[in-house]
Amino acid sequence: MNRALAELLTLPAPEVARALIGARLLVDGVGGIIVETEAYDRLDPASHSFRGPTPRNVAMFGPIGRAYVYRIYGLHWCLNIVCDAEASGSAVLIRALEPTQGMEVMHDRRGGGRHPDLCAGPGRLCQALGVNGALNGRPIDEPPFSLTLGPSEPVVSGPRIGIRHGTSTPWRFGRPGSPFLSRPFPLAAAPS
DNA sequence: GTTCCGATGTACT
DNA sequence: GTACATCGGAACG
Numbered sequence: 778m779n780r781a782l783a784e785l786l787t788l789p790a791p792e793v794a795r796a797l798i799g800a801r802l803l804v805d806g807v808g809g810i811i812v813e814t815e816a817y818d819r820l821d822p823a824s825h826s827f828r829g830p831t832p833r834n835v836a837m838f839g840p841i842g843r844a845y846v847y848r849i850y851g852l853h854w855c856l857n858i859v860c861d862a863e864a865s866g867s868a869v870l871i872r873a874l875e876p877t878q879g880m881e882v883m884h885d886r887r888g889g890g891r892h893p894d895l896c897a898g899p900g901r902l903c904q905a906l907g908v909n910g911a912l913n914g915r916p917i918d919e920p921p922f923s924l925t926l927g928p929s930e931p932v933v934s935g936p937r938i939g940i941r942h943g944t945s946t947p948w949r950f951g952r953p954g955s956p957f958l959s960r961p962f963p964l965a966a967a968p969s
Numbered sequence: 970g971t972t973c974c975g976a977t978g979t980a981c982t
Numbered sequence: 983g984t985a986c987a988t989c990g991g992a993a994c995g
Contacts (some may be wrong), residue, residue: 815987821989825980833979851977853988870987900988939987 778842778920781926785840787862790816794869794950795821795934797858802871804906805920807879809896810874811871812955815937816948817857819866823943826866836914838865841903846903846913852902856908858917858924872938873897873914875957876905898959933963 785796794816817824825834825847836845837859843931845857845868850904861867874896878885883895883905896902903909920926930952937949938960 813995817987825987828980831980839995847987848978850988851979852975857987898988904989937987941986953983 786860788820790867798932799927799930803923807882809874809877811876812952812957813873814950815870822939846916854903855899871898873959907962933962
């Protein structure tokens with residue numbers, strides 16, 4: 778693993794989630810630029826790791842730098858990257874990409890979704906990239922995955938999406954104004 | 970534009 | 983039995 782990525786992934790999930798905005802994620806050469814992430818950790822009631830290891834979530838308690846892929850609502854797949862060298866049970870959910878490579882493949886897999894929605898949302902993203910349970914536990918920087926950090930850039934944060942607990946923790950991160958987000962971020966208080 | 974609903978794996982009460 | 987880090991389609995306005 779390259780040094781900058783290896784060092785980043787030792788940090789707590791919120792820091793990793795913020796730094797991954799602008800990184801390039803590919804699966805078998807198909808993917809794009811990460812524009813939206815969420816952080817989860819062991820002390821977070823919204824996290825799968827909150828109640829300890831189970832057969833589903835063991836990857837969250839394993840080595841950092843691995844994928845944690847799980848099925849949600851019995852239907853869709855979601856992709857996380859395990860991180861935090863100090864506290865096991867931490868991961869970053871990849872929620873949206875700006876598609877840049879393999880557009881045709883992604884479009885075919887998605888069955889004709891409109892372009893801005895191709896990878897907007899964790900389930901859609903996994904469908905477009907061909908991520909499924911077979912990739913659970915695989916290193917995020919080795920084939921079929923590749924992950925390359927981008928330059929530092931402005932990042933907005935806000936409440937996470939689709940959870941019932943921990944809703945006041947602003948651990949959703951995104952590229953401001955990106956049309957490829959799963960949802961816009963709440964606007965900061967604006968002057969009247 | 971909105972709201973409602975069904976698909977159904979895994980964990981929990 | 984219920985809840986859930988979701989999505990797509992139907993029905994509505």
